[in-house]
Amino acid sequence: MDDSDASDVRELTTDAELDAAYPILRELREHLDRAEMEVAHERMREEGYRLFGRYDGSELVAVAGVTVDTNFYLGKHAFVHDLVTTESRRSEGHGSALLSFIHEWAGDRDCETVELESGLWREDAHRFYEDVGYEKYCYSFKYDLDAGE
Template sequence: MVLALEIRELQKVDEWKMAFPVMKQLRTHLTLEEFVNLVKEMQPQGYRLFALFDEGEVVAVTGVAQQLNLYYGKNMYVYDLVTDEAGRSKGYGEALLSYIHELARGLGCGKVALTSGLQRVDAHRFYEEKMGYERKSYAFVREL
C-alpha cells in the first residue's frame, strides 16, 4: 500500500485549528484560542507552521522560524515538532524534520537548531540517533 503523504505550510486560522489536536499533545497547556492567538502574534517574527498529512489527516506538526544569531549564524529554529501519538514510529517525524532541513538549506541556513524538554527521552534519542543532531547546550529558564 502506498501512503499519500503531503507536507503543507498552514497559513490560515482554519488550518491552524485543524492542526491543534496534534500540537496539543506537545503544548498541553494551550487552549485552541491561545494557540491561534499566539500563532498570529508570532507570524511577524517569522514563525511558520507546517503539517504532514497522511490520507488527508494531520499526523505531525512543526513550528519553525528562520533566525540570525552570533553562535549559529543564519539558522532555522524548530520551536515545535510533534507526531500524533497514534502515528509514532511510522516515520512521520523524520519526514517532516527532513523537509525542514531542506527548507532551511534552500533559505541559506547553515544549521537547524531546537531545544527539547529534559523529560522527552524518546525525542532525544530520535534527534540524536535517527536525525544526526548533536547535544550542544542546556537551556535555562527563570519564571518571573
C-alpha cells in the same frame, strides 16, 4: 507511502488547517487552549514563525513550527520550536520526514544549521533526534521574570 518524501508536507495557514493542527500541538503544549493558540500563532507569524504539517493522505499526522534567525554562535539558522507527531501515528517516519523537509526548507533560505530544544524529561524524543543526526551540544536555561513576585 515513502516516509522520506516531503511532497506531503505543507505550510498550515488557513483556519481549517489550524483547527486540524490544534489537537496535535496540544499533545506537546498541553497548557494551550484554542483561543490562546490562535492569538499566539498570529503574533508568532508576524515574527516569522511558520507552521508546517505532514499529511498521510488527507490526515494531518505531524506538525512543526519553525523560525529563521541569526546569532553569533550558529549564524543564520532555522529553529524548530514545535515538533510533534500525533501519538497514534508515531514511529511511522512522519517526524523524520518533516525534519527532512525543514532541513531542505532551511537550506533554501541559506541557513547554516537547524536547531531545536527538547525538555529534559522527553528521553524518547532525545533518542529520536540523535537517530536522525542531531547533536546534543548544550543546555538551555530560563529565568521566569515573575518568579520573584
